[in-house]
Amino acid sequence: MNDTPLVTIVMPCLNEEETLATCIRKALQGIDAAGIRGEVLIADNGSSDRSPEIALEEGARIISVSRKGYGSALRAGIEAAGGKWILMGDADDSYDFSNITPFIEKLKEGDDLVMGCRMPRGGGRIAKGAMPWKHRWIGNPVLTFIGRLFFKCPANDFHCGLRAFTREGYRVMNLQTIGMEFASEMVIKATLAGLKISEVPITLHPDGRSRAPHLRSWRDGWRHLRFMLLFSPRWLFLMPGIGITGVGSVGLGTLAFGQMIFGKAVLDVGTMMVCSMFLLVGTQLLWLAVFTREFAVSQGFLPPNRRLRRVLDAISLEWGLVLGILMGSGGMLLLGLAFLEWQHAGFQGLSYSANMRRIIPASTLIILGIQFLFGSFSLGVLGLKTERRD
Structure with missing residues (x-):
């Protein structure tokens, strides 16, 4: 007889003695209701209460995870899981593990990641007192909107902690983080890898603990947002860079030939300096x-x-160096012409506007040349690292 579990329900645990027994019982009921072989695995992250003893008494398998962190506990639990499918969720009794059949059905249909959805937009429900107002109306909607915008993720509840996935899908995700960012990384990487993602509406219940939750709203919300921004250089750097560079280039190029007048407003070398700053930034x-x-x-x-x-393959290190040298040389040439004008005037005072109209483009080109020179070298170093990793 094959006793290998088809699904492993993994729960991270840190001092959850008030709710752990209930969660394990519901999980075992859910496995029976789904009609599959399964196990419950508790990834204990250093509990100082009776959580480990309770887990064993209730028939769960338990592993000890010494490295602190929500992601650390889950990663260790997933690696130790015996099932082909893994379902993860918190051990605070806010999720109903007795109703996991919809998740199992989605996995049977071939989905790689099945997200629970607590939000009404996705058909979910939040029981009274189950979620603080700032999470319901600010944190979750904002982070979900950013996740859908930046990564084209189909999830309506980006940070629901109840989710199921295949072991093969988990390997493809290649998750790295050890903290609360683990939840964001999973959804982002699954989306970027083109895995099949679906949602199951669920009900979020008030957790059964008398103590405060481990989650810290603003700190952990910022960690998720920071991770999402760092994971999307297109939105953090590229799109703002294109916009700011465009404004700076057009303004600097136009004002280099003379001032611009819009009604009573006169744009001159002061605006030109600001445009130079925009271009460099x-x-x-x-x-x-x-x-x-x-x-x-x-x-x-x-x-x-x-x-x-x-x-990057077409624009080699050498091309970047050549472009940087050309920009720097152009700037030095303009600076030299400005010096000749000053010499021609007997090193006396020059027209402020005319003089700055030469010096600002010259200085800008010199700085751009330096950026391209050292940027090309830095990119070359990163390129060598990428090739070595491959």
């Missing part, structure tokens, strides 16, 4: 977008981008 953001993307690929956080790879 925007260019730096574009470099950061490329650096971040290459580093994320080299570390396995993001999959390679074929279009970017083709561009």
